[in-house]
Amino acid sequence: MMLILVTAKDRLAVRRERHQSGIWEMSDFDGTVVRRRRSGEAGGTAARVNDTGLQSQYQPYKDAAWGFVNHWYPALFSEELPEDAVEGVQICGVPIVLRRAEGKVFALKDQCVHRGIRLSAKPTCFTKDSITCWYHGFTFDLADGKLSTIVANPSDPLIGTTGLTAYPVEEVAGMIFVFVRDDDFPIEDVPPLAEDLPFRFPESSERFPHPLWPASPSLLDEGAVVKGMHRTGYADWRIACENGFDNAHILVHKDNAIVHALDWTLPLGILPTAEDCIEVVEDEGGPKGLMQWLFTDKWEPVLENERLGLKVEGLKSRTYRTSVVLPGVLMVENWPEEHVVQYEWYVPITSDTHEYWEILVRICPTEEERKAFDYRYRTFYKPLALNGFNDCDVYAREAMHDFYADGTGWDDEQLVSTDVSPITWRKVASRWNRGIAKPGRGVEGAIPTTSIRMRRAAEGVPPGYKVEKIED
Amino acid sequence: MMLILVTAKDRLAVRRERHQSGIWEMSDFDGTVVRRRRSGEAGGTAARVNDTGLQSQYQPYKDAAWGFVNHWYPALFSEELPEDAVEGVQICGVPIVLRRAEGKVFALKDQCVHRGIRLSAKPTCFTKDSITCWYHGFTFDLADGKLSTIVANPSDPLIGTTGLTAYPVEEVAGMIFVFVRDDDFPIEDVPPLAEDLPFRFPESSERFPHPLWPASPSLLDEGAVVKGMHRTGYADWRIACENGFDNAHILVHKDNAIVHALDWTLPLGILPTAEDCIEVVEDEGGPKGLMQWLFTDKWEPVLENERLGLKVEGLKSRTYRTSVVLPGVLMVENWPEEHVVQYEWYVPITSDTHEYWEILVRICPTEEERKAFDYRYRTFYKPLALNGFNDCDVYAREAMHDFYADGTGWDDEQLVSTDVSPITWRKVASRWNRGIAKPGRGVEGAIPTTSIRMRRAAEGVPPGYKVEKIED
């Protein structure tokens, strides 16, 4: 999602603010730098920015069709997993079973060590601290995944010598996060969830001033309430992610109801005007990603296109700002309203499906405020923003997929100056990801067409994120 | 489609005609020639005609699973593209967007240079002389495909340095033809449409006498009216094409309503009786293909099959003649009635789908004649010929596809003397095609199974020819 507007008044306000605050210097911008960045030769044009040299800087990203592992991902909303419930999902090609027992959520690899069955397909649990494979009774401790018994074979020597990979779980503000790790990634090296979540405010207010809106809340704040949804997107997760903070696709949203209902007037686009229009964040022990200096003079709105006879007057919209951090978490501050922030994830399922998460966070200390937020969510945010507005982004991502599906799009795409955002993201993601997911092994989607996938399609069931339960 | 009949009287007529006209000599046919052609060893049988040596003569044809490029193909009927309309199709793996502006039709590669989106998925045009990508506003001149601006980035250096391949367009008799070229095929080398259309009459009447029917009209004649339809066929385009002029599959049509409604009595088949039963046409500057000497003594009807106790008496049907030219255009003269001609195309979409075109042409100088032709089309030609009769051909082609889909059919097929038609076609097509299409790159079908294809199937939408429009 992306929408931008700066009014002259705003910009003055920003400059004044910055001058008064003295937080930073006016950028000493040398256009030639940008020009230099445009001197590639790839694709038969001298003007595309993503020349071969640049591409090599984000090769790891190009290799991550199945996503980045050893990161925290949202798996389910808490309400999707009540006490004793069992659900199966797939993230980065890794099948994962979640169970809530005594209130606590546990996550194990959802692939029995015996014959590879997904435990979640037919939940079977004899104790609060274990989950049993419904086929041959292999039973695993929820805490560490160890094979602790076999129903029909209590003394088999395999018991205690093997097990399922266990995934650390954090549950916060009604969301269940799982640290999807390689089987051999040491538990003791698992970073805190906060390292894979967006920048926090007011902690970051000094570094990233927001003179035009109040500090955005965080999922981790006390009293944070989350409203949102997730659905399967039929495209490469990277395509989806890049769309989230892309400043150049305003056009897609021009007909959206939210724009017209609120009587906004959008610019044609915005252009980077400074070398440091985007700030890369690579602090030790913190989220790795980028913050865009939107609504500052490092980005200028485009109000006219003479070739097309387009001219925008009386810009009118809300201010906001986008940033993205590994493993692909978007934050849109001050959106869709003040005191509300939107997060998005594009959780890789296979190399060409992802689970698209859209949530809104607001601090609601009282029950009354919760109710009001919930009502606002159901009547405005969900229909006009998470659907309506973002539905256009979903269409755009899926429309892009064929171009990238056979791998040729990464070479054939011709990027331009406004693509500084995705390019910067690709580079930071290449440097800081904790591992490139191997192609799924023995899982749904490892082979694009199995007879079961064809049968399901014939039954009207497309590939998805959650395991289909077996009815007896 | 194929249907044949010769009565003794007809043949006498033909002979007399030929004798009188003196246009040609009775063929001095030496059966041994044909026997020689049957001496291959391939496939473990000494009698199949397509031995390895012969196969090597049409290797280029075997390589053309994605079709032949640098040829003229029908893209749409004029009525499918009214003023300002935008449609996307795929031909030979090349995505093509068509737009009509100020009455003129333009065709560009339907794959934005930026991120590969199909422009046609959500038509966006700000001027009469351009088309804009709905995602990031990349705008291309309709005339030459040049990137002339970017909505949100009017001064980007990429502008003017790149663009989309533009395809020459000819619109005639209610049909829009596109010259599907390789990106580097010189515009100045584009041949006239007539070179990729069937032989014309009466221009060819002397060379290809038609004593049994009036000269067939041409799509290019003044007053030519076209009625027809196109639909997606789920088979290799070559399989479909070869079926069109194949003289040996009368059996498929034996139960068709048109046959019984008109009380025809079909022969069991027809056999080539002369070495020159088919004339290959390779004239400089003209269509390249073949004409079959049907209804002459170079082909004899088979009236009896003793092994099966089949005997045909009182042959009764209409006379006609089939020919085919590159890139795969069938003409059936004198069909389904006098003064009407049927053309067919088997336009490659992917390596295993094609758009099947069936049209009928008649010269209708007056509005009254137009109306009559249209009425006849709706009440007789379409239900009984283009559907009914040709539906059987569609089934046959799709039934053949599995055999050829993995490439083994080309080696395993065992052809016989009546297959002189497809074999001659394969050889002439191998010699005269203007280019073998590369497998689709970054397009629908480049990868047989994407998650989107599976989702569409689940929604009841099979792979097709036209782009699905995105609804806001």
Add this chain to the structure above:
Amino acid sequence: MMLILVTAKDRLAVRRERHQSGIWEMSDFDGTVVRRRRSGEAGGTAARVNDTGLQSQYQPYKDAAWGFVNHWYPALFSEELPEDAVEGVQICGVPIVLRRAEGKVFALKDQCVHRGIRLSAKPTCFTKDSITCWYHGFTFDLADGKLSTIVANPSDPLIGTTGLTAYPVEEVAGMIFVFVRDDDFPIEDVPPLAEDLPFRFPESSERFPHPLWPASPSLLDEGAVVKGMHRTGYADWRIACENGFDNAHILVHKDNAIVHALDWTLPLGILPTAEDCIEVVEDEGGPKGLMQWLFTDKWEPVLENERLGLKVEGLKSRTYRTSVVLPGVLMVENWPEEHVVQYEWYVPITSDTHEYWEILVRICPTEEERKAFDYRYRTFYKPLALNGFNDCDVYAREAMHDFYADGTGWDDEQLVSTDVSPITWRKVASRWNRGIAKPGRGVEGAIPTTSIRMRRAAEGVPPGYKVEKIED
């Protein structure tokens, strides 16, 4: 399917029986043998039984994704092929057309030598002793598959020099069996059907005593009546087959209606307690496979699992015994009732689909007994056993497929002592199969995704076993 129970009384009975009969010695069992078999290193665990050395012993089985050829398989029930009917099926990737003429059933390769069409798609027969391809009239003798004429080309030299592979057919007790052979497997080497059917009783009663139930009938017995069904399973045939005689998956059936309707109390499982708990049968000229010594002291029921706090008291169920022979035929003696036996086949269609056959056999000398058996079948066996109970097995097999579909499951699976059954089967099947089927060539499924498969899925038709007929 698998269900087991031994009561103390039963076991005493067995021992007494064995002592009195003196048929065999009490097994002098040395547990260490089993422990030794458990010392592999594969899969990173010292306790899994299928180490690399063991796996190499059944490599041929691992290579048999498309099944074993040169074996007898059920093709259709007699009632599916009335006089003059024609049906097409696919077994081990081989397309087969069946026709009944003058009461006799014939089977030929269902792939015309000419262009590979399946003759069965549009049955065309002009004589009782032939079948004709509906496309170009190629006609084959039913008896030997020889190309005996071409409708439209009665004197073509190909006639008599080529043909379709003919498959020996046996029809017994309402079932049609076809010997699916390689094209070059000599007819004279075709073994009798009995070699590919389960062990017979009472012939085998001495070798395999059954003190707890009467001798099981055989399909080949006089008066044998067969009731049953077949359906397509969306999984590798081996996965399906191994489930049939697997003693360790009782859990899957715990909620089945048949169990509760008959008020059975099942054990948690059964464990092999003797090295010779399974007897491998490799007699010259007889079925090759294995018999399991169920309901003897070579298998002990598991009544308790302390870790899970499970304890079974008052076991109550019926006794029975499973065996399996090549090419994958299960026999369940004394099931679902006395005097009835269940057979199952898992006929490979492609590498990831199989036709699942479930039949029940009973000797019914009189019409009255036939009627009673039929009534019992419709009201009890079919709903509660063949569906109900076995449906759970179908779900389990399909749930296992993703793990094996990409080939990795065979290496990743961690088998245990109770897997002695499938492991023994894999080894005997590797030694005695008559040929490993080559991947299908030019047939449905040779390429997992053709556009036709996608179109069919969109139309709600999944891949299947029988040919879809073409409607005119």
